[in-house]
Amino acid sequence: MKSRDAALDGIRAIAALGVWLLHVGSNTGVMYREGMIPWMMSRLGIAVPIFFLLSGLLLYRPWARAVIENTPRPRPLRYLWRRVLRVMPVYWLVAGLALWAWSSFDWAGWLKWMLLAQNYFPDDPAPDGLYQMWTLPIEMSFYVLLPVLAWLLHRWARGGNRPVRLLMGIAVLPVITVVTVVVARLFEQPQLALTLPYNLVFFACGMAMAVLSVWIGHSRVIDSLAPQFFILAALLYVLLSTELAGPRTLTLPTLPQSLWRVSLETAVAVLVVAPFALASRPGSLRNRVLGNPVAAYLGRISYSFFLWHAPVITLQLKLTGAQPFQGDFASVAVVSFVITMLLSVGSYHLVEVGALKLSRHRSAPVPPPAAPAPRPVAPAP
Template sequence: MRSRDAALDGIRAFAALGVWLLHVGSNTGVMYREGMYAWMMSRLGIAVPVFFVLSGLLLYRPWARAVLEGGPRPRPLGYLWRRVLRVMPAYWLVTGLALWAWSPFDWTGWAKWMLLAQNYFPDDPPPDGLYQMWTLPVEMSFYVLLPVLAWALHRWARAGSGGGRPLRLLAGIAVLPVVSVATVVVARVLGLPQLALWLPYHLVFFACGMAMAVLSVWLGHSRVIDALAPQLLVLALLLYAVLSTGWAGPRTLELPTLSQSLLRVSLEAAVAVLVVAPFALAARPDSLRHRVVGNPVTAYLGRISYSFFLWHAPVITLQLKLTGAQPFAGDFTSVAVVSLVVTTLLSVGTHHLIELPALRLSAHRSAPAPPPAAPAPAPVAAAP
């Protein structure tokens, strides 16, 4: 099995912790106070675009390699099977428990949530403890669409000369952010906020990851990105500071204006790219940035980050219910400490007892049988 990229796992860990801290801050009311730190906490939702960029990078890279290096393309059915086994078993466990504990739904409501269709029924309020799950239907929609996108990009790139194929791929991918901008405009002009829960609204983030996948195959290790990595990370922090102002919209559930929405999407895409690019396009394990972000602790937290993402909201919800805390008035420190410890322990168990067995099953089921008198195929790499 191919070794994982410790630095990208570390980024995933920091993103998961950002989502957790955002929800601790919102549930205890700290996020809605005045001051710079409250505003910066309110924008920790930037973690979601980071997750989307990583998905575009890691999942499209085998297809990009097939176009640029002439290797075999992933088999769509095998790829989709791995995605289902990567996402659904742990999701079913956590969602089923939360629905059983706190949901008023009948079987139709259960079916919507268990099939990741909840985003398409905006009139159904999310049950307690599942407010973070809106991102998973977006992710799954991208998983389903990716083989079609990859096929279209493959045909488009192959229509050109060998030397121009990377540029044709990038040009084809550049259509996706246009779809996002159009969706943002439609959502705000026509008053359709539910579009923010659909894939087209977020395609810009996946497209950035796909473009990085092309560049990582085409250019390999970029000396320019390597040399500029510290400056890129500082620029990401500065843009995050701009994102943490009223220019990018309110902190509450009040809808932003069209200009605020466009600025926010643009800044989120820029910050996510600037954070991921130094590690995706200039991987150098001996560098300080890789040693810090990809240290053994953060790398392991990155491996369990999906379970951490699933569990943290139900844990926070249960803790607040048990302590009888009023909405937006819980004690930040106690909620943070208890929820972090409990969520981490649950995530370790879910990762090793559910996620890893499912990944082994997906690798076993999707591995092609070797032809007679031919060497055995290489094991399938672990899903990102």
């Protein structure tokens, strides 16, 4: 099995901490105060596009390698089985506890949440402690669609320069996002923001990086420009943290604000990930910082951290009797971080690791008898 990329795990860790800090700030009201810092805190949702981009990068790369290097393609059923076992067991644990504690759903409501269908029923009230779960139906939609996209791109790429044609095919996907954003705003359909087409541009950028990583490998240009990439990402994040990208509250943005926000989030996510996806160098400062053992481990447990942090914050606020948007930021941050970390370590080792071992065991390919040794299959991330 291919070893994990420690630096990409470090990016996951920072993204998960960003989502946690965003929700601490919103639940305590700090995010809605005046000043640049609260505005910048309100845009920590940039973590979600980064998560989506990483999914596109890591999950599409075996298919891109199959097209460019003629290696065997991933088996769709095996791939989907691994995705289900990667996502669902610990999700069922966290969501089930929160639903049991704070919802009054009947069996139909439970079924919607257990099957990650909650985004398709936007009029249903969201239970306390599960407000972060809107991203998972989008992720799962991409997981299910990816084998179909990969098959279409594979057929399209056979007619010429394969890497270039793959990139041309992937370039269609951001157009779908632009059309969806326009429809959502012009026809007042805000629930479209909870669907895959609205967010497809982030996955598409990751898929494009997957093609480039197989095609060109290590890019000396991106390696040399990595500091400038990070500086530009920081400057664009400051621009994202203004009214240009929409309000901080639940007030719906205008069409120009929505387009600016999607564009800026895409640019920031690409600039942050590209130096590690296309110019990874273990000895570089950036890889040593984000790929250190602590950051890498936090990245491995980041999914559990993402799931647990909102129920923990909710429970803490309920136990302390804090009024909405008036909790103490420092105490909520410290207590929620410590408890979430402990729960995340436990669920990672007791649930996630076991599910991943099961996925590898059940999906291990059986070599055909009396046949030449097959070429190595690219491991699924």
